[in-house]
Amino acid sequence: MNxxxxxxxxxxxxxxxDTLEAMLTGLxxxxxxxxxxxxxxxxxxxxxxxxxxxxxxxPGMDGFExxxxxxxxxxxxxxxxxxxxxxxxxxxxxxxxxxxxxDFITKPIDGMExxxxxxxxxxxxxxxxxxxxxxxxxxxxxxxQDAYEETLKSLVRALDARDHETELHSRRVTLLTKTVARSxxxxxxxxxxxxxxxxxHDIGKIAVPDHILLKPGPLTDAEWVIMRTHPKAxxxxxxxxxxxxxxxxxxxxxxxxxxxxGYPRGLKGDAxxxxxxxxxxxxxxxxxxxxxxxxxxxEREKVIEHIQENSGKHFDPxxxxxxxxxxxxxx
Numbered sequence: 001m002n003x004x005x006x007x008x009x010x011x012x013x014x015x016x017x018d019t020l021e022a023m024l025t026g027l028x029x030x031x032x033x034x035x036x037x038x039x040x041x042x043x044x045x046x047x048x049x050x051x052x053x054x055x056x057x058x059p060g061m062d063g064f065e066x067x068x069x070x071x072x073x074x075x076x077x078x079x080x081x082x083x084x085x086x087x088x089x090x091x092x093x094x095x096x097x098x099x100x101x102x103d104f105i106t107k108p109i110d111g112m113e114x115x116x117x118x119x120x121x122x123x124x125x126x127x128x129x130x131x132x133x134x135x136x137x138x139x140x141x142x143x144x145q146d147a148y149e150e151t152l153k154s155l156v157r158a159l160d161a162r163d164h165e166t167e168l169h170s171r172r173v174t175l176l177t178k179t180v181a182r183s184x185x186x187x188x189x190x191x192x193x194x195x196x197x198x199x200x201h202d203i204g205k206i207a208v209p210d211h212i213l214l215k216p217g218p219l220t221d222a223e224w225v226i227m228r229t230h231p232k233a234x235x236x237x238x239x240x241x242x243x244x245x246x247x248x249x250x251x252x253x254x255x256x257x258x259x260x261x262g263y264p265r266g267l268k269g270d271a272x273x274x275x276x277x278x279x280x281x282x283x284x285x286x287x288x289x290x291x292x293x294x295x296x297x298x299e300r301e302k303v304i305e306h307i308q309e310n311s312g313k314h315f316d317p318x319x320x321x322x323x324x325x326x327x328x329x330x331x
Contacts, residue, residue: 004028004029004030005028005029005030005050005051005122006029006030006032006047006049006050006051007024007029007030007031007032007049007050007051007052007053007118008032008033008034008040008043008044008049008051008052008053009021009031009032009033009034009053010033010034010035010036010037010039010040010052010053010054010055010058010063010066011033011035011053011055011058011084012035012036012055012058012059013055014035016055016084016107017033017035019109020053020084020109020114021033023109023111023114023115024114024115024118027115027118029118032047032049036058036059036060036061037058037060037061037062037063037065037066038060038061040052040054040066041061041066041069041070044070044076044079045073045075045076048075048076048079049079050079050080050122050125051079051080051081051082051118051121051122051125052070052079052080052081052082053082053084053105054066054067054081054082054083054084054101055083055084055085056083056084056085056087056092056096057085057086057087063083063085063096064095064096064099065099067081067083067096067099067100067101068099068100070100071099071100077100078128080102080103080121080122080124080125081100081101081102081103082101082102082103082104082105082117082118082121083096083101083103083104083105084104084105084107084109085104085105085106085107086106086107087106088106102121103117103121105117148243152196152199152200153199156170156199156200156203169202169286169287169290170198170199170200170201170202171199172286173198173201173279173282173283173286174195174198174199176282176285176286177194177195177198177250177275177278177279177282178191178194178195178198179326180278180281180282180319180322180323180326181194181275181278183322183326184274184278184319184322186274186275186278190246193246193247193275194247194250194275194278196244196247197244197247197248197249197250197251197275197279198250198279198282200234200238200244200247200250200251201234201250201251201254201279201283202230202234202251203234203237203238203251204229204230204231204232204233204234204235204236204237204251205230205233206233206237207229207230207233207237208226208227208229208230208233209226212226212227213227228255228263228264229264231251231252231253231254231255231263231264232252232264234248234251234252235248235251235252238251249273249275249276250273250275250276250279252264252276253265253267253272253273253276254276254279254280254283255280256268256272256276256280257280257313257314257315258272258277258312258313258314258315258316258317259312259313259314261313262314269316272316277315277316277319278319278323280314280315280316281307281315281316281319281320281323282323284303284306284307284314284315285303285307285323285327288302288303288306289303304324304327307320307323307324308320308324
């Protein structure tokens, strides 16, 4: 169904208004009429038209002044204006362009020409509105994405308020995970989901008591039982957030092991999601290269040996090999 367009016809001469009405009647337009510039402005402000057919020579406020005032109003500045006039001199047309007219039709008006011009201008205006709506939708989408990103960062900052190492660790592993994910064949459109999962991988530690999370020494067996609940806690925290539905694999599964000895579900081999298998290597890599309250950072060669020794046990052997080759390349 075609959208009904609203056309405002402005002319102080009743015969001219009747002529324009006869030419445009039956084409699906809603026609409105004004007999003066002042009346035209009142009607336009009350209900912005889709097109204005505007006479120039009117008593009081002429068409040029009306056009100028319409263009000065933010709500009406983009409404197409066609000046209908008996003036056919270059100076008048130039003045009309300067005050914002979109087109001219010289009187006496030819009906076929008028209908063709109106059809073209309305089509262009619909196209302009469509582009504007697309821009607005894109802008709203970008704002929503920014809001989501701030939410994620806020969640990470909430954890960082307790454990000051966590945010720095999360930033480092997130950047590295994106790079390795692409090399491991994860599609570009899915890398953003992987990035979010990496950023939030330890969010479940919010549920771990301070005396365990911040303990400067090794954990007891009982404390480890509690610490190992953080992947399930992460899943429970993030699952209700629809925007993160495709980002749960890393927070939930990054402590699973290739040999099935990991937690929380004891997944084994390819049953562990690919992104979590990638992240498991990167998480250990960064953790061992960093100082922790209970130990000093390891030397790089020792960390490489650790990953090699645990390839096929803790880590996916193919991914471990890929990762170490990437780490051996010069920056």
